[in-house]
Amino acid sequence: xxxxxxxxxxxxxxxxxxxxxxxxxxxxxxxxxxxxxxxxxxxxxxxxxxxxxxxxxxxxxxxxxxxxxxxxxxxxxxxxxxxxxxxxxxxxxxxxx
Numbered sequence: 001x002x003x004x005x006x007x008x009x010x011x012x013x014x015x016x017x018x019x020x021x022x023x024x025x026x027x028x029x030x031x032x033x034x035x036x037x038x039x040x041x042x043x044x045x046x047x048x049x050x051x052x053x054x055x056x057x058x059x060x061x062x063x064x065x066x067x068x069x070x071x072x073x074x075x076x077x078x079x080x081x082x083x084x085x086x087x088x089x090x091x092x093x094x095x096x097x
Contacts, residue, residue, distance in 0.1 A: 001043055001082065003029045004052045008038040008067070018053045027080075036072045040065035043080035047088055060091045 001023045007014055021029045023043075042065050044052055051057055058065075061083055068078040 001027070001045060002047050002049065002052055003080065004042040004044065004058065005031055005034070005039045005068075006042070006055070006058050006065075007035070008040055011035070011037055012055070015053065015055060018055070018058075020049050020052050034070045036070050038067060038069050041068050041078050041080060042066075043082040044088060045082055045085040047085075051088075051092070057091070061087075 003021050003023060005019045005021075006012070007017045011017055017035060019031050019034065021031050023029045040058070040062065042052070042058065042061055064081050064083055066078045066080050068076050070076060
């Protein structure tokens with residue numbers, strides 16, 4: 001599974017702050033060097049990392065994101081809601097209005 005962390009609020013346009021990581025067999029993941037702030041966290045069943053870093057794509061799944069607050073030099077945990085591969089494919093290929 002791939003996990004994407006994307007900044008919320010005033011930093012949402014900062015694509016350089018979007019991070020992705022693969023999960024371990026137990027579902028855990030680790031990201032270091034994050035700027036303090038609030039982030040949306042997405043869990044993808046299967047997805048190309050480049051797509052997972054596209055803000056317009058992430059907006060399509062905002063309702064499925066979990067939120068985590070990152071503090072300076074701190075650790076956080078978050079319960080994720082996985083996005084099935086079928087839903088991602090539908091979003092990618094569905095015509096925009």
